[in-house]
Amino acid sequence: xxESDRGQTEPNAALIAVSFMVLAVGLFAGYHADVIxxxxxxxxxxxxLAQIHDHITEKGQFDSSTTxxxxxxxxxxxxxxxxxxxxxxxxxxxxxxxxDQAYFDGDGTxxxxxxxxxxxxxxxxxxxxxxxxxxxxxxxxxxxxxxxxD
Amino acid sequence: MDFEAPMDAxxxxxxxxxxxxxxxxxxxxxxxxxxxxxxAAANTIDMAGGSSITGEAExxxxxxxxxxDQQQIALKNEGGKTKATIAFGEMxxxxxxxxxxxxxxxxxxxxxxxxxYEFLAAVVAAQAASEADRxxxxxxxxxxxxxxxxxxxxxxxxxxx
Numbered sequence: 001x002x003e004s005d006r007g008q009t010e011p012n013a014a015l016i017a018v019s020f021m022v023l024a025v026g027l028f029a030g031y032h033a034d035v036i037x038x039x040x041x042x043x044x045x046x047x048x049l050a051q052i053h054d055h056i057t058e059k060g061q062f063d064s065s066t067t068x069x070x071x072x073x074x075x076x077x078x079x080x081x082x083x084x085x086x087x088x089x090x091x092x093x094x095x096x097x098x099x100d101q102a103y104f105d106g107d108g109t110x111x112x113x114x115x116x117x118x119x120x121x122x123x124x125x126x127x128x129x130x131x132x133x134x135x136x137x138x139x140x141x142x143x144x145x146x147x148x149x150d
Numbered sequence: 151m152d153f154e155a156p157m158d159a160x161x162x163x164x165x166x167x168x169x170x171x172x173x174x175x176x177x178x179x180x181x182x183x184x185x186x187x188x189x190a191a192a193n194t195i196d197m198a199g200g201s202s203i204t205g206e207a208e209x210x211x212x213x214x215x216x217x218x219d220q221q222q223i224a225l226k227n228e229g230g231k232t233k234a235t236i237a238f239g240e241m242x243x244x245x246x247x248x249x250x251x252x253x254x255x256x257x258x259x260x261x262x263x264x265x266x267y268e269f270l271a272a273v274v275a276a277q278a279a280s281e282a283d284r285x286x287x288x289x290x291x292x293x294x295x296x297x298x299x300x301x302x303x304x305x306x307x308x309x310x311x
Binding site (some may be wrong): 018081 | 162166169170177180185187188189190192193196199200201203229232234235236237238246268
């Protein structure tokens, strides 16, 4: 390349031009921020908790002489989703105790009491209180936990 | 202070021009409105369909077009198209039968149909029609409304989009 093809550019002018470009891109990105990545996540755990609660309780009480495995059928569970259900309460010693638990695969088929490994980080949880009726007809408060994942 | 620095001017001009044209292309490629939120639509339908008793749910959307079959709903506008699958039950699109639409918007089944059998027959016909029209975009009305109706042992999820 000969010396005559070379030129000199004022760095100040170039810096101002690039700054304007960066500012324009920033304004554009800000204006369109609501256009990008605005889709909701699927919130299956909410209806799943309601559906499961309604099917395992009678007048708001879970009869501990039954089991989640016996009571729940595939139609009560979210289609194509693995579901881990647990009913627990805190005893007088402050220890959390499990009344019943069940893990169903994406077909709604019972697999085992709980998953072999922890649900993935993308799993969604929800819980609500319920009353557990013991065989002695005594009742106590507990909590129904539902975890759902792909 | 000396701000002077040597640069090959024509290389800089061509480079900046290429970057500018690329950014312009990206900017023009963006739609001014976001695509519709099919996941929110499916969440709404699942809130109604996932309840063990009769339930209703509504969601205002910005889709101009939609199609749905018994388990999937797809929405489209100038911003793009999205699709989601419901997790509970099967949907019945009410735009095939005005009586189903009336039930969705609060009319009792007994007022629109002479028997439960007639209602369920209309449901089956509408579901078959939506399966046949799967993928055919139809105009949307701006609001998704879902209602779960229990007739005998059968759960029906009526949906309007």
